[in-house]
Amino acid sequence: MPFGPVAPFDLVAMEERVLARWRSDGVVEHVRRLRADGEPWIFYEGPPTANGRPGLHHVWARVFKDLYPRFQTMRGRAVPRKGGWDCHGLPVELEVEKELGLTSKVQIEEYGVAEFNQRCRDSVSRYVEDWSSLTTRSGVWIDTADAYWTLSNDYIESVWWIVRQLWDKDLLYEGHRVSPYCPRCGTALSSHEMGQPGVYQEVTDPSVYVRFPLRAGGPTASLTEGADLLVWTTTPWTLLSNVAAAVGPDITHVRVNEPDGRDLVLAEAAAERLFGAGAPYDVTWRGRGAELVGARYDRPFTLVDYRGGEEAAQGERVVAAAFVSTDDGSGIVHLAPAFGEDDAAVGRDEGLPVLNPVDADGRFDRRAGAFAGLRVKAADAAIIDDLRDRGLLVREQPYRHSYPHCWRCDTPLIYWAKTSWFARTSARREDLLAQNQRVNWYPGHIKDGRFGKWLETNVDWALSRDRYWGTPLPVWRCEAGHDTCIGSVAELSDLAGKDLADLDLHRPWVDDVVIDCPACGDPARRLPPVLDTWFDSGSMPAAQHHHPFEGVERFEASFPADFICEAIDQTRGWFYTLLAVNTLVFGATPYRNVVCLNLLVDGEGKKASKSRGNVLDPWHIFDTMGADALRWNFFSVGQPWSPRHVREDSIRDSTRATLLTLWNVFSFFCTYADLDGWEAGGEGASAEPTHVLDRWVLGELDATVAEVTATLEAFDALAASTRLGRFVDDLSNWYVRRSRPRFWKASDPAAQHTLHRCLVVTAELLAPFCPFLADELWISLTDELSVHAADWPTPSGHADAALSR
Numbered sequence: 001m002p003f004g005p006v007a008p009f010d011l012v013a014m015e016e017r018v019l020a021r022w023r024s025d026g027v028v029e030h031v032r033r034l035r036a037d038g039e040p041w042i043f044y045e046g047p048p049t050a051n052g053r054p055g056l057h058h059v060w061a062r063v064f065k066d067l068y069p070r071f072q073t074m075r076g077r078a079v080p081r082k083g084g085w086d087c088h089g090l091p092v093e094l095e096v097e098k099e100l101g102l103t104s105k106v107q108i109e110e111y112g113v114a115e116f117n118q119r120c121r122d123s124v125s126r127y128v129e130d131w132s133s134l135t136t137r138s139g140v141w142i143d144t145a146d147a148y149w150t151l152s153n154d155y156i157e158s159v160w161w162i163v164r165q166l167w168d169k170d171l172l173y174e175g176h177r178v179s180p181y182c183p184r185c186g187t188a189l190s191s192h193e194m195g196q197p198g199v200y201q202e203v204t205d206p207s208v209y210v211r212f213p214l215r216a217g218g219p220t221a222s223l224t225e226g227a228d229l230l231v232w233t234t235t236p237w238t239l240l241s242n243v244a245a246a247v248g249p250d251i252t253h254v255r256v257n258e259p260d261g262r263d264l265v266l267a268e269a270a271a272e273r274l275f276g277a278g279a280p281y282d283v284t285w286r287g288r289g290a291e292l293v294g295a296r297y298d299r300p301f302t303l304v305d306y307r308g309g310e311e312a313a314q315g316e317r318v319v320a321a322a323f324v325s326t327d328d329g330s331g332i333v334h335l336a337p338a339f340g341e342d343d344a345a346v347g348r349d350e351g352l353p354v355l356n357p358v359d360a361d362g363r364f365d366r367r368a369g370a371f372a373g374l375r376v377k378a379a380d381a382a383i384i385d386d387l388r389d390r391g392l393l394v395r396e397q398p399y400r401h402s403y404p405h406c407w408r409c410d411t412p413l414i415y416w417a418k419t420s421w422f423a424r425t426s427a428r429r430e431d432l433l434a435q436n437q438r439v440n441w442y443p444g445h446i447k448d449g450r451f452g453k454w455l456e457t458n459v460d461w462a463l464s465r466d467r468y469w470g471t472p473l474p475v476w477r478c479e480a481g482h483d484t485c486i487g488s489v490a491e492l493s494d495l496a497g498k499d500l501a502d503l504d505l506h507r508p509w510v511d512d513v514v515i516d517c518p519a520c521g522d523p524a525r526r527l528p529p530v531l532d533t534w535f536d537s538g539s540m541p542a543a544q545h546h547h548p549f550e551g552v553e554r555f556e557a558s559f560p561a562d563f564i565c566e567a568i569d570q571t572r573g574w575f576y577t578l579l580a581v582n583t584l585v586f587g588a589t590p591y592r593n594v595v596c597l598n599l600l601v602d603g604e605g606k607k608a609s610k611s612r613g614n615v616l617d618p619w620h621i622f623d624t625m626g627a628d629a630l631r632w633n634f635f636s637v638g639q640p641w642s643p644r645h646v647r648e649d650s651i652r653d654s655t656r657a658t659l660l661t662l663w664n665v666f667s668f669f670c671t672y673a674d675l676d677g678w679e680a681g682g683e684g685a686s687a688e689p690t691h692v693l694d695r696w697v698l699g700e701l702d703a704t705v706a707e708v709t710a711t712l713e714a715f716d717a718l719a720a721s722t723r724l725g726r727f728v729d730d731l732s733n734w735y736v737r738r739s740r741p742r743f744w745k746a747s748d749p750a751a752q753h754t755l756h757r758c759l760v761v762t763a764e765l766l767a768p769f770c771p772f773l774a775d776e777l778w779i780s781l782t783d784e785l786s787v788h789a790a791d792w793p794t795p796s797g798h799a800d801a802a803l804s805r
């Protein structure tokens with residue numbers, strides 16, 4: 001068999017040839033059948049949201065998801081590569097809203113929920129083809145044809161069953177809490193969503209120092225008569241809902257004489273900030289904050305009425321709170337329990353009223369008087385003007401701070417008291433921490449660092465979303481307030497008295513199903529919320545198989561996963577929701593090993609994204625340099641858990657250093673093997689090498705096989721690719737360069753055998769990293785089906801310690 005002629009090095013053209021060969025020869029299916037009886041090695045696909053064309057950062061994650069399954073497949077293991085599509089949630093809804101020109105939930109309902117959700121379904125289907133094309137062109141063998149879709153009825157039914165397990169374990173409840181809330185999207189966010197990239201942004205807000213006039217009389221009369229509390233806030237709009245002022249009980253406070261008006265009471269540490277360093281001010285009283293507790297004052301706005309005298313009696317007083325500090329402001333904090341987590345906690349302890357004049361769209365309602373109809377943050381300027389006109393504003397100044405925004409639509413969030421459904425994850429905090437200790441994290445510091453610390457401060461998961469396109473919350477309620485959690489379509493059919501096997505389980509169709517309440521027999525209707533889409537993806541180990549309604553053995557055989565991989569932001573996303581759902585329901589971690597990638601960044605260290613326009617187009621790289629060039633750069637230029645700046649010149653450099661060098665060695669071999677008529681397995685093939693260069697390079701090859709194997713088993717792609725790259729350099733610049741006379745003049749079959757073996761084994765080692773180039777080399781060298789059907793190489797016993805020195 002002739003080895004040549006060898007075409008010029010052109011990864012793009014070569015990759016198209018290899019893709020065509022994989023399709024025509026059925027290589028992927030052949031490899032799957034070949035390893036079907038091997039020891040299972042389970043990979044879970046973190047389902048991407050197909051709400052737009054994929055970018056370079058998606059290739060970044062996908063090639064690492066491909067690397068280790070390829071390696072384990074060549075090791076003889078059966079590695080299912082079932083793909084998945086995350087189809088629900090705000091990302092999809094917002095994409096459709098843009099297409100339709102809609103900007104609010106009111107407009108969605110006017111358009112029609114059925115029509116809107118159909119557009120969401122169509123949108124997901126449209127972009128899935130883009131994702132499948134990118135996956136194939138990247139050389140990634142994730143099975144997109146057999147992917148699970150979180151929008152399917154089977155998947156939804158399994159999610160319902162999981163929710164029912166939480167219900168039966170008393171881990172699901174409805175509560176009224178202050179939650180981060182997006183007024184644009186009209187729904188609350190969960191705590192893990194608050195950890196997504198881009199949520200906290202540096203903004204400048206108005207901060208104000210406001211007088212709260214203290215009332216004369218009472219037990220604190222000697223301290224309060226003729227004085228005002230000086231209260232500081234960076235959210236002036238919340239002053240309309242003020243019901244209390246908080247002080248640190250052990251913080252020293254002072255009363256400062258104001259010759260031209262009423263005195264001011266504030267924390268002593270704040271006085272110098274307010275009056276200026278070294279400026280004289282007359283202190284007429286000094287004491288602990290505890291001495292102010294119980295003092296009454298007049299709130300700055302009385303537009304929102306109390307609901308009766310009992311609320312009025314509880315409001316407008318000074319209370320103690322441990323969270324108050326003197327780091328910023330006046331050391332006295334205004335409390336509006338409707339709009340702050342700390343405020344609400346103190347409010348519950350103190351029995352404070354809750355005044356909430358803000359609608360679900362983030363606007364003041366009619367109770368806000370002149371401010372009615374304004375978006376809350378847009379009302380700040382008018383509220384400050386009103387305080388100034390009434391002599392209550394002491395100072396206004398800009399305040400630069402980090403403020404949360406919606407991670408999907410970029411709207412500033414508010415903290416808003418509302419009813420939501422929660423999973424009691426905090427009740428199982430110790431279980432979550434224990435299961436995390438069973439996981440191998442790469443890099444290791446994530447376990448007890450970013451992820452472990454997150455678990456230590458775990459709060460209950462806000463599961464419900466007041467939206468449309470998602471898995472419906474399977475809870476029905478009658479007018480008597482009895483709740484029924486449905487765990488299957490069969491159960492729903494029984495309670496509804498009709499066969500619902502063909503019902504689309506999405507809104508609005510499932511909303512039309514009325515059941516007989518099991519508790520009282522009255523009609524019960526489904527509650528409107530849908531589930532957090534992160535709950536969908538966290539349920540995938542079971543739901544991808546429609547467990548427990550079918551696929552029970554497949555689920556049990558594939559739980560937990562041996563390997564998952566995503567970017568570091570998923571420590572607040574899929575990594576967490578997987579652990580939470582499966583620990584609460586099945587009592588065990590759903591994964592053993594996690595490779596945690598860092599983010600792709602631009603030259604200034606900012607996260608690369610299509611919206612910022614600072615990211616390379618993956619198709620441009622595929623069409624000009626090739627997928628293997630990008631893959632090799634990803635694997636060989638730095639640890640994947642460090643931020644990565646991907647540049648075209650870097651891709652060219654890494655390609656030239658290793659892949660082009662390897663191709664040139666291959667071309668050299670083919671040229672002289674064909675000139676000599678040399679064939680693999682011919683004369684001297686089984687003879688032990690005697691030439692010192694042959695013994696040395698084969699020893700180096702054995703060492704490379706051992707090290708690449710060990711480092712890939714340890715999920716260290718950089719160490720593995722570095723060792724392989726070093727061997728390619730040694731093969732070219734030491735072995736071939738110093739052995740040229742053996743090829744030119746002597747027609748030395750030992751040299752041909754040695755170089756052939758080195759190239760075959762190098763192609764096998766390269767296969768998980770660069771599947772196209774490796775296959776092209778290996779098939780040319782062996783005339784067999786595919787390198788990906790080959791067994792992983794093992795050392796051949798040629799290591800020579802003396803030569804390796």
